[in-house]
Amino acid sequence: MLPKHDLFISHASEDKDDFVRPLANALERLELDVWYDEFSVTFGDSVSASIDAGLKDSRYGVLVLSRNFLSKRWPEYEYRSLIALEDGKQKRIIPIWHNVTRDELLAYSPYLADKVAILSAGKEPLSVALEVMRIAVPEKFTELVRRHAAQQASKDLPSMELRKISKWPFMWGPLKQSELRRLRLVREILAEVFPQTWEDLVSDFRRDMPSAREGEIQIWERLAGIYAVISRKYSLTKGQKQSLFAELMRESLAIPVSPDSKNPEWILRAVEDYRESLPDGGE
Template identity: 50%
Template sequence: MEHDLFISHASEDKDALVRPLAEKLKSFTLDVWYDEYSLSVGDSLSASIDKGLKLSSFGVVILSPSFFAKPWPEYEFRSLVALESGRAKRIIPVWFNVERDDVLNFSPHLADKVAVITSGKKLAAIALEIMRVVHPKKISTLARALAARIQAQSNTELVDVRELQQSPLREPLSQDQLRRVRLIHESLFEVYPISWEKIAGNFQRDAQEFRERELRSWEHIAGTYSGIKRRHNLSRAESQHLFQVLLRSSLGTLEGVTQEAPAWVIEALDDFHRRLPNAKD
């Protein structure tokens, strides 16, 4: 697939929700396609969505008063539901300024589908709810992605990743996991100064199947960071740059490093990607 998702919507909703939602999803590292899916009178809803699904893993449909005001024939909505017959969920309805009765009166087919409801929610919460369906693995890497973005903007005071607080807490961490988080927190605090409650909460928001992998990623970043900083006595600015390099490398978003880069950067990347001695796996 070329895109994680596309957004199908009435053109009247672009400014109020669609553009901000698309930008928020993009900031959460999702590949979003939406400009070509601003629907106008005379467009075929099912044909547009069918085309979008050929190029995207998921389709988000914004159901709103403006969307309902368009003269969609009932067969379009039956076609919309039929697109998912016999396959995994790929269409995500988003209710924008509408309630269940509005959707039910307009199309019982759409009312039966589990939807993302925007009423009373912040934009980040809506985006995270969509992201949990579209790409749950990326939810677990979001703390690293947001921290890397903040570092790239040369923000010397790393803010906590507040947008992650919109995601619900899951099962509590074990005592062993909490001890590992404590080592990560203490090792990186000077360049990632968020509170203990927030960093532990970030890990608790990870789904169980991704939590261990994310803990290992952060442990690897913290171990490499501590070793390089100790061996090279880095300044605060250099330490922040080192953290950014390691974050981006862990995400696979670091561009090639030239030989003109500081020796400690080249050493850090070599250390980060080298297999540790005495490893059994």
């Protein structure tokens, strides 16, 4: 059974107004399904019971660790329950340190202090939300990067309230030489309609999780291949090429082509070719 939500947020009730609600709103603007009202922990609540309940219906649990959160008394079995939730191969808890130091966490729980965490200090809620998104739903994060790239080429695509991706603070390791060669070819084919610099293109792919890169490169290769074939076959003008690229990007983002009987043959052909090129044949 698939989870109902992308993630839930377990937090101290005192942190809801100043941090948790703005974070949840930012995650929802990024089109994530967030569940958090039921997981406001007050004095006497079982923290692990709250987390356990959330994980039954969510892919990931976000744990907002603050002084307020740490002030709730956890009996020893609460620690054991939390650790048990993380015993499997798939880590499903994402800690956020909010107005708390490592020393404070270490004194409270070495287990919590040693976990890799997202820091909220000096960051806007949207920045924290992007980091959560990258971990919890990497496929949506990868699609977001592609959508942002597409918006640079076409103003007709639905936009999202985001800062420039170039200012996002996090990247994974460098791309392989074989990946770079493939991307150079894609960039060469799309240069007329997608004049992104080489540095920006590489940076975008470094923001994808390494496990998601291959799939994303394949999507761009399909886009470039179909674009090259259709634009040459129909001798498209520059304006038509831009429309072709925009429609292919819409298709890659699962944004349906408007059911307009006036759509030119080359648009319909490109969309059909793209769907047929998918691993499942578009079914």
